[in-house]
Amino acid sequence: MEYRQLSPETVPGFLKDISSVQQIFSDLDDLEVEEVGDGNLNFVYKVRQRKNPEQTVVIKQAVPFLRIVGESWPLSRTRMNFEIQALEHHTKYCPQHVPEIFYSSTDMSLVVMQNLNRHAVLRGEMILGKIFPKLAEHISSFLANTLFPTTDWCLTGGEKKAMVDRFINPELCKITEDFVLTNPYEDHETNVYHDEVTQADKDYLQQDSQLKVAVAEMKYAFMNHSEALLHGDLHIGSIMANEEETYVIDPEFAFFGPIGFDVGAFIGNLFLAYYAHEVRQKMLGREPFEYRNWILRTAEETWNQFQAKFEVNWVAHEQDAPSSYWNYQEGHIGFALQRQRFLRHIFEDTIGFAACKMMRRIYGLAKVADIAEIPDLKARLEVERNVMRMAKVMVQQRSSFRSIEELSALAQEISPLR
């Protein structure tokens, strides 16, 4: 099939020929198409049957340029190949938290999938102060169940290297390398500052040698440590949820990288929301305590449950296929020590990457609406300074935190719950 860019007009004709789609719609001549892509990279269409709107799919198609800029910024469509491969992996290991895929085509750089029409993007919902009681449970499962199977603990060396090869994803990794792990920490033209930001604020990030070395070490880990197949962009805008269900979408940044990058992306976004809601809860006419307390408990539970589930997966794998390496009298002690030390390493990476994800959302190009859409710039600046204070301690002292509770205690020290 030759690539062509779809439009609302051409979508119905395209879908008509796909047998797996024919089974979803009772009448393929009665489709309604809405272009809803609010992302920076791709086009997204919601398709419904007019008379039976519960018959619905979503189409996501990549175009060969950066959508937010236009055709002047070329970006290879191959990003959709990574998304398709990653969705297949996520579906295999954690189907309950991945939208159902009905059809995909690397030629057309598109995927036809479940329309998550009873769910909303988590970031928007959290800005509105909605609580998701199962979020930590679900995301910790997604992380433990998608990450563990692609580590060297699980795959053979040959299997792992073949997968690493298939997921070498230089274009989208470069976006992270530049916009998350480099530009915000230097005087760079892509950074965006609002009017209240002072030179001292910028220097706090850009002229602190200790901080910059710590960030450079996280960047080095991102570029060198091919531990597992990551989602690669697991912020709260890549999650759609309601009170009962949670779905992870948009894995086009997938590549083999450090496990803590995925875990840290999510937890860093929770801390961003925590600081934002010192202001936002007041904007919503509420006392800040309850919601922000939920956010911190969610961060804690996500890490603690992730750690426990990752270890459960590891122990189960060892029971299924016992390693002769641990086959001696005290071998279980060695294996337990190995797990403990490895999870300790993931914890340090998680803290370091969470901090980078937080900092880049303050002074980098891409902001988070949680904070950037606080209308009172002075209030926004206070939130941003709190984020920076916390992130700086996190990345520099990432090896001295002993538990996730110490992190949420730090968050509360910087911005008390009440």
Add this chain to the structure above:
Amino acid sequence: MEYRQLSPETVPGFLKDISSVQQIFSDLDDLEVEEVGDGNLNFVYKVRQRKNPEQTVVIKQAVPFLRIVGESWPLSRTRMNFEIQALEHHTKYCPQHVPEIFYSSTDMSLVVMQNLNRHAVLRGEMILGKIFPKLAEHISSFLANTLFPTTDWCLTGGEKKAMVDRFINPELCKITEDFVLTNPYEDHETNVYHDEVTQADKDYLQQDSQLKVAVAEMKYAFMNHSEALLHGDLHIGSIMANEEETYVIDPEFAFFGPIGFDVGAFIGNLFLAYYAHEVRQKMLGREPFEYRNWILRTAEETWNQFQAKFEVNWVAHEQDAPSSYWNYQEGHIGFALQRQRFLRHIFEDTIGFAACKMMRRIYGLAKVADIAEIPDLKARLEVERNVMRMAKVMVQQRSSFRSIEELSALAQEISPLR
């Protein structure tokens, strides 16, 4: 060209058609071919013109099986592609320590190169107690000059990832993963023990949980940290030298891995020689002091010079292409701190990998003649136990050594110079 396995009889006919070889020999009808491959994997032919034996080349050809075992152990000829690519890289960045390449063919899985006929394999020479006064200077240059250019400090993300892709080398990595980093530390059928080895000796390695976790961490680093293009097998049998010149050969294990693996391979082999020469110097009728002192000083100088040269390369690269990341008043302090912390990390990896290289040569499949050919088994066992004592401290406490001199002090503590 279709692959065919050469023999001493077919070599002259093969060479005749290669224009770069035609320029070496004044008479292509008068060649003498000697099969000299003493390696485990490949066939090696020395070719000389009978009347002008200074007109000479070496041919190394891979066969599609493990030569030491035979056709029953298939091993893909693609290993020669890695060797050819790595030789090109080494020639580009450090020609003075790489044999000259006259011709290579991935179809034929062979390379025609300089015959190092005024040089000998370093291991054999060191067994005989020969001193190589320029060894540390040359190998530290080889390491610093071949490793730095393929790090993320030097390449762009895209360039690095493309190279990583070309050097995914699962077959030969698996040999290291199994025979260096797994089997020796468990009760494995491929391990080889001589008659004096006791169960307690085996348990010392195979039932020490702390040791095994430390080794597993080195294996994890080997499998996950794609820091630079490594030689991959830099023991003293992969080096040919005389008093003036040093050449590094046989880079078929090349892949993107942790820098400390190459540095540690060489330094670990020096420590093996140090312990071997407690016995060997007596066998040679000498006092152990001078030669063993030279070995330790060579280990120290190799690390110290490597560290200094790596940093010189890094600073020079930064001066050529200044990074805006360090472009602020105190930026030079940040950059210096980054180098210091990075080299500290390489040092810890070097110690850990050196220890694994030492241990596997005692109880694994492949021995080193330095120790394994000591005829008195009781004396050999004492040497082996000393190696094990040192290696265990090294790998477990790799993060607490502050200098290479502390390592050589430990070596002397375990086996005093006199």
